[in-house]
Amino acid sequence: MKDISTQLTxxxxxxLGIMLTGQLSAAEFDIEGRYDRIKPARVLEKTDKVxxxxxxxxxxxxxxxxxxxxxxxxxxxxxxVDFKRLPAIFSDSWAVHARAYYTAEVLGLGDDLHEPLFxxxxxxxxxxNTKEExxxxxxxxxxxxxxxxxxxxxxxxxAMARQSQNMPRRxxxxxxPSVIVNGRYxxxxxxxxxxxxxxxxxxxxxxxEHKAMLERQQGN
Numbered sequence: 001m002k003d004i005s006t007q008l009t010x011x012x013x014x015x016l017g018i019m020l021t022g023q024l025s026a027a028e029f030d031i032e033g034r035y036d037r038i039k040p041a042r043v044l045e046k047t048d049k050v051x052x053x054x055x056x057x058x059x060x061x062x063x064x065x066x067x068x069x070x071x072x073x074x075x076x077x078x079x080x081v082d083f084k085r086l087p088a089i090f091s092d093s094w095a096v097h098a099r100a101y102y103t104a105e106v107l108g109l110g111d112d113l114h115e116p117l118f119x120x121x122x123x124x125x126x127x128x129n130t131k132e133e134x135x136x137x138x139x140x141x142x143x144x145x146x147x148x149x150x151x152x153x154x155x156x157x158x159a160m161a162r163q164s165q166n167m168p169r170r171x172x173x174x175x176x177p178s179v180i181v182n183g184r185y186x187x188x189x190x191x192x193x194x195x196x197x198x199x200x201x202x203x204x205x206x207x208x209e210h211k212a213m214l215e216r217q218q219g220n
Contacts, residue, residue, distance in 0.1 A: 041183040096131060
């Protein structure tokens with residue numbers, strides 16, 4: 001009995017050691033080589049907060065897989081973070097999805113329809129590749145065709161769509177999903193190694209930028 005008790009004690013100690021080692025490894029996550037720098041730095045909007053931009057495409061399966069992790073991060077993000085989304089336009093076929101996002105934003109439905117748009121494409125097999133298909137989706141969520149068309153074809157959505165064409169290229173984004181931190185860093189799945197690692201890198205870079213901003217403010 002004594003030998004069995006001793007073995008159990010050693011097993012428990014060993015398991016605790018593995019758990020603690022894992023926690024320590026996560027706490028000391030090495031981000032070097034897992035992100036790219038943007039030169040010169042470019043933010044969407046200059047504020048006193050650290051800007052974090054989710055660069056995505058509704059048709060991207062990796063973006064859909066990354067969405068829940070980013071939503072969890074968004075819910076716990078520090079108060080000094082200004083979180084934004086930017087639907088990239090790397091080809092004409094992406095433009096409809098970008099305009100769908102911005103139409104929802106203009107109508108005050110950006111947060112409400114973001115996840116349903118992803119699910120409509122990736123869970124329900126809908127392409128939503130035309131204005132008419134997007135209109136039908138909005139109609140299902142209580143938006144009349146007239147209100148939808150007015151927003152979708154508006155000058156405001158046109159201007160936002162131009163930003164979606166220009167900014168990813170200026171940042172040097174090569175694919176989605178990508179996360180831009182304060183216009184200075186690009187985080188991608190390929191660079192970070194996994195979607196989980198993208199969040200780890202994001203945490204470190206956000207804290208780094210926050211400290212740098214405080215130092216600059218104190219220097220002034």
